[in-house]
Amino acid sequence: xxxxNFCVALLHWEFIYLTTAxxxxxxxxxxxxxxxxxxxNTTYDFLLPTGISKNTSNLSEHYEAVVEAKLNSSTTYFxxxxxxxxxxxxxxxxxxxxxxxxxxxxxxxAFVSTVNSLVFQQIGxxxxxQCWMKEDLKLFICYMETLFKTPFxxxxxxxxxxxxxxxALEESPLVPQKGSFQIVQCxxxxxxxxxxxxxxPTAKLNHTLLLYLKITSGGINFQSPLMSxxxxxxxxxxxxxxxxxxxxxxxxxxxxxxxxxLVPFQLQYQVKYSENSSTNMRKADEIVSATSLLIDSVLPGxxxxxxxxxxxxxxxxxxxxxxxxxxxxxxxVIYFPPKILTSVGxxxxxxxxxxxxxxxxxxxxxxWWLNLAEKIPPSQYTVVGDRISKVTFPNLNATKPRGKFTYxxxxxxxxxxxxxxxxxxxxxxxxxxxxxxxxxYLTKMTCRWSTNAIQSLMGSTLQLRYHRSSLYxxxxxxxHPISEPKDCHLQRDGFYECIFQPxxxxxxxxxxxxxxxxxxxxxxxxxCVVPDSVVKPLPPSSVKAExxxxxxxxxxxxxxxxxxxxxxxxxxxYGLNGKEVQWKMYEVYDAKSKSASVLVPDLCAVxxxxxxxxxxxxxxxxxxxxxxxxxVVMDIKVPTRGPEFWRIIKEDTTKKERNVTLLWKPLMKxxxxxxxxxxxxxHHTSRNGTWSEDVGNHTKFTFLWTEQAHSVTVLAVNSIGTxxxxxxxxxxxxxxxxxxxxxxxxxxxxxxxxxxxxxLSPSDYYLMYFITEWKILNEDSEIKWxxxxxxxxKYYIHDHxxxxxxxxxxxxxxxxxxxxxxxxxxxxxxxxxxKHQNDAGLYVIVPIIISSSILLLGTLLISHxxxxxxxxxxxxxxxxxxxxxxxxxxxxxxxx
Numbered sequence: 001x002x003x004x005n006f007c008v009a010l011l012h013w014e015f016i017y018l019t020t021a022x023x024x025x026x027x028x029x030x031x032x033x034x035x036x037x038x039x040x041n042t043t044y045d046f047l048l049p050t051g052i053s054k055n056t057s058n059l060s061e062h063y064e065a066v067v068e069a070k071l072n073s074s075t076t077y078f079x080x081x082x083x084x085x086x087x088x089x090x091x092x093x094x095x096x097x098x099x100x101x102x103x104x105x106x107x108x109x110a111f112v113s114t115v116n117s118l119v120f121q122q123i124g125x126x127x128x129x130q131c132w133m134k135e136d137l138k139l140f141i142c143y144m145e146t147l148f149k150t151p152f153x154x155x156x157x158x159x160x161x162x163x164x165x166x167x168a169l170e171e172s173p174l175v176p177q178k179g180s181f182q183i184v185q186c187x188x189x190x191x192x193x194x195x196x197x198x199x200x201p202t203a204k205l206n207h208t209l210l211l212y213l214k215i216t217s218g219g220i221n222f223q224s225p226l227m228s229x230x231x232x233x234x235x236x237x238x239x240x241x242x243x244x245x246x247x248x249x250x251x252x253x254x255x256x257x258x259x260x261x262l263v264p265f266q267l268q269y270q271v272k273y274s275e276n277s278s279t280n281m282r283k284a285d286e287i288v289s290a291t292s293l294l295i296d297s298v299l300p301g302x303x304x305x306x307x308x309x310x311x312x313x314x315x316x317x318x319x320x321x322x323x324x325x326x327x328x329x330x331x332x333v334i335y336f337p338p339k340i341l342t343s344v345g346x347x348x349x350x351x352x353x354x355x356x357x358x359x360x361x362x363x364x365x366x367x368w369w370l371n372l373a374e375k376i377p378p379s380q381y382t383v384v385g386d387r388i389s390k391v392t393f394p395n396l397n398a399t400k401p402r403g404k405f406t407y408x409x410x411x412x413x414x415x416x417x418x419x420x421x422x423x424x425x426x427x428x429x430x431x432x433x434x435x436x437x438x439x440x441y442l443t444k445m446t447c448r449w450s451t452n453a454i455q456s457l458m459g460s461t462l463q464l465r466y467h468r469s470s471l472y473x474x475x476x477x478x479x480h481p482i483s484e485p486k487d488c489h490l491q492r493d494g495f496y497e498c499i500f501q502p503x504x505x506x507x508x509x510x511x512x513x514x515x516x517x518x519x520x521x522x523x524x525x526x527x528c529v530v531p532d533s534v535v536k537p538l539p540p541s542s543v544k545a546e547x548x549x550x551x552x553x554x555x556x557x558x559x560x561x562x563x564x565x566x567x568x569x570x571x572x573x574y575g576l577n578g579k580e581v582q583w584k585m586y587e588v589y590d591a592k593s594k595s596a597s598v599l600v601p602d603l604c605a606v607x608x609x610x611x612x613x614x615x616x617x618x619x620x621x622x623x624x625x626x627x628x629x630x631x632v633v634m635d636i637k638v639p640t641r642g643p644e645f646w647r648i649i650k651e652d653t654t655k656k657e658r659n660v661t662l663l664w665k666p667l668m669k670x671x672x673x674x675x676x677x678x679x680x681x682x683h684h685t686s687r688n689g690t691w692s693e694d695v696g697n698h699t700k701f702t703f704l705w706t707e708q709a710h711s712v713t714v715l716a717v718n719s720i721g722t723x724x725x726x727x728x729x730x731x732x733x734x735x736x737x738x739x740x741x742x743x744x745x746x747x748x749x750x751x752x753x754x755x756x757x758x759x760l761s762p763s764d765y766y767l768m769y770f771i772t773e774w775k776i777l778n779e780d781s782e783i784k785w786x787x788x789x790x791x792x793x794k795y796y797i798h799d800h801x802x803x804x805x806x807x808x809x810x811x812x813x814x815x816x817x818x819x820x821x822x823x824x825x826x827x828x829x830x831x832x833x834x835k836h837q838n839d840a841g842l843y844v845i846v847p848i849i850i851s852s853s854i855l856l857l858g859t860l861l862i863s864h865x866x867x868x869x870x871x872x873x874x875x876x877x878x879x880x881x882x883x884x885x886x887x888x889x890x891x892x893x894x895x896x
Contacts, residue, residue, distance in 0.1 A: 025210060026091045028131050028229035030318045035127045035144070035213070037089035037222045089224050091129075125222065127215075131229065132236035132318045133200070135262045140200045140209065140231050142186075145193040146217075156217070159186040161196040163211035165204055181210075205232040237263055237310040237320040240291070245304060245328035248294070249337040251351055251388065253330075255306050256292040257323070267310040270319065277302035289313055300355035304328045332356070333412055335423040341457075341519035342396060343430045349392045350423050351384060352412035361414045363389040369411040369418065371402075399427045406457065428457050432513045432524040434464070437621060438531045440538030442563050444501035445531045447486075449513060450494060459517060464488050464498055466511035473508035473528035480510060505532040535564050536621040537613050545574070545609035545629040549720075552603050552636050552673075557595040558611045558626070567591035567616040574598060577606040577630060591616055604674030607631045637673045639716040642726035646771055646785045649705070649731075658705040660712075660731060663785075666699055667716050675718055682713040708733045709818065732818030738765065740813045741823035748828050751801055757794040758811055758823065765815040772797070773810040777826055 186196035467480035540558035645664035
């Protein structure tokens with residue numbers, strides 16, 4: 001009892017040893033600390049074990065006795081406390097030997113004293129406390145759990161946290177008033193643990209937070225000393241995310257994870273892992289600043305378990321919670337890398353470690369196969385070590401898809417035994433052509449590219465990246481380390497299209513396609529484009545087309561586009577207007593020219609004309625074709641000739657008059673150039689001289705022939721003038737009796753052609769041409785006629801001839817002096833008719849004979865097949881008999 005009184009007296013003396021204010025606050029540490037409490041306003045004698053002196057010098061001598069008596073004295077003491085007893089409390093940790101005790105006296109002043117922490121630990125009430133700032137930097141949390149081992153810990157536990165957070169960094173009060181503290185109620189669970197939440201604005205993370213705890217349990221009150229902390233110094237990061245393990249290309253085990261994104265500072269990480277294999281077991285704990293860790297000497301068939309947690313790298317902080325354990329097991333055959341994505345023409349290598357029945361196969365015994373169908377030559381093998389074999393594929397070609405497989409399977413085998421696992425090799429053609437075009441206004445550049453070359457690679461994303469140099473392109477384009485992405489949109493034609501706007505005309509745009517895939521990324525060969533060199537000009541404007549009068553050429557004119565300012569060449573296409581224009585091309589290389597003339601065969605047709613342009617130096621593109629311009633049909637020249645004409649003469653013997661009707665065909669456009677307004681008949685006689693008659697657009701004209709000789713000429717007239725070359729015909733009484741044609745024969749060749757043949761007698765007159773007439777005899781049918789050159793002796797008449805009809809054929813010699821006497825026949829030549837009939841009979845009989853022969857041959861072949869089936873159905877084929885194998889049935893064999 002004396003010892004207990006001595007300890008209490010000693011504590012009482014230490015409580016009043018120092019007097020200070022609330023500014024003596026306990027700094028919250030980044031690790032756990034304890035809160036221990038003892039009652040006040042009580043006699044301290046009973047707290048000390050019997051035999052311990054109240055003299056302070058005896059405290060250390062009897063310290064161990066206090067520890068031994070802690071349970072009995074504490075239990076006795078707590079059982080005798082009243083509900084209004086107030087406790088002195090202090091903070092301490094494992095590193096502390098002393099702690100600070102404070103309480104308010106009756107005059108409102110705070111008494112603080114330093115005592116040995118073991119005294120509180122042995123005879124007081126204890127809690128474990130840890131405070132931290134959440135990773136989101138919005139909530140400050142204090143967690144406490146009771147360490148009571150006394151009967152009153154079964155009472156309801158209520159905890160309140162009182163805090164004050166100054167507005168400014170330098171405003172931390174030396175003596176904060178009790179009324180200025182804000183209070184929050186803590187959430188307590190049935191397991192005697194509580195969690196207190198204090199919201200902290202982002203702007204006050206560096207301010208000093210002052211706080212203390214009020215604890216009530218079973219009517220007993222506890223109050224902690226004042227605590228202080230800067231929230232930014234006790235940030236507790238969340239567990240790392242995305243914990244992942246894989247075998248690297250170098251054969252190491254790579255542990256990787258994602259860093260929390262909310263913390264405003266860099267983290268360090270603690271990684272603990274264990275390895276369990278048939279030949280080795282190890283555990284390790286490493287601290288790294290990166291978000292990955294490499295473990296070497298990975299063996300097949302091993303199991304790895306990993307956990308990671310984070311903490312602030314520079315400055316104070318709290319270790320976060322451990323991530324969920326991740327277990328990774330290596331296979332019996334390890335390929336590194338397990339998958340390779342590469343481009344055509346590259347060289348790649350695979351490594352492997354092969355384990356067979358708990359033993360690792362020597363690398364010298366390993367062979368490699370491709371798709372289990374092609375053994376890879378040993379010249380491509382490399383022994384890296386006793387356990388690791390390497391195979392290299394040089395100058396690769398693109399992978400050919402095999403069904404749903406878009407890769408080649410590479411197998412590592414133990415001599416002739418292959419494991420079912422394999423490595424995957426993806427080889428794609430990245431030669432993607434990027435073409436760019438600058439618009440005619442020089443304001444934007446459009447680039448296009450197709451994905452046909454890489455459609456077989458599923459799960460890939462494509463992105464155009466570019467780098468713009470200040471002026472022009474380098475001789476050899478290369479991928480620049482600093483580049484920018486460009487948004488491209490897929491068009492209906494399967495091409496991606498990207499638009500650069502605004503543009504720098506003389507800058508060099510180096511661009512390439514980046515192919516991103518889970519296996520890696522590839523870049524297409526870069527191409528460099530200068531916008532000024534890929535201009536597609538606007539098409540020429542004000543395009544006009546016409547056939548020039550009196551010259552007869554197709555003339556095209558246009559206006560040059562405003563941009564670009566370079567010299568341009570022009571291309572013209574023209575053709576007869578219609579549904580499908582057959583275009584002809586014509587190029588103009590004179591940059592100053594604004595028109596061109598082209599020779600065309602038909603001056604009286606409508607032509608469609610378009611013009612486009614391009615830089616004269618060949619750079620850039622042809623512009624679009626201009627809107628079509630059309631020529632208008634109009635008279636270009638006077639008609640080249642008048643119409644050919646003939647006459648029909650009706651003679652009145654009583655009056656000795658003859659009515660002559662002139663017949664002609666309308667003049668074609670090529671001869672009229674390009675229209676005929678009217679026809680004019682020009683007469684000439686010895687008595688009446690020369691006169692003309694306008695017959696308009698009629699093609700028939702009748703006049704009275706009264707004089708011995710009458711010459712007529714038919715003229716064609718258009719808007720330009722009268723035909724230059726015309727045909728003349730003279731009607732002469734004496735010449736009508738000149739008999740030059742001795743004989744005339746008509747031979748029908750078929751229903752559409754008749755051959756005329758004739759003979760002439762010598763004549764002193766100049767023969768200009770012949771006129772032949774034909775018509776159906778005994779009918780008032782139309783007379784048809786043709787003009788025949790004077791040098792021929794036979795002529796083919798093409799018309800529709802009816803075999804049962806009789807035709808009249810007439811041949812007139814036309815002299816300069818007039819029309820001679822005609823030769824007239826009223827039927828075809830008889831010998832030819834009989835021959836034609838015989839030939840016709842032959843044409844009928846021969847096809848009948850040929851058809852009958854083919855039918856007879858077919859009948860014989862069918863009958864032959866039926867006879868074979870009837871008589872030889874049961875005869876076996878010797879080739880199908882075992883006893884006949886090896887015998888030559890074509891060689892004679894004597895059986896004796």
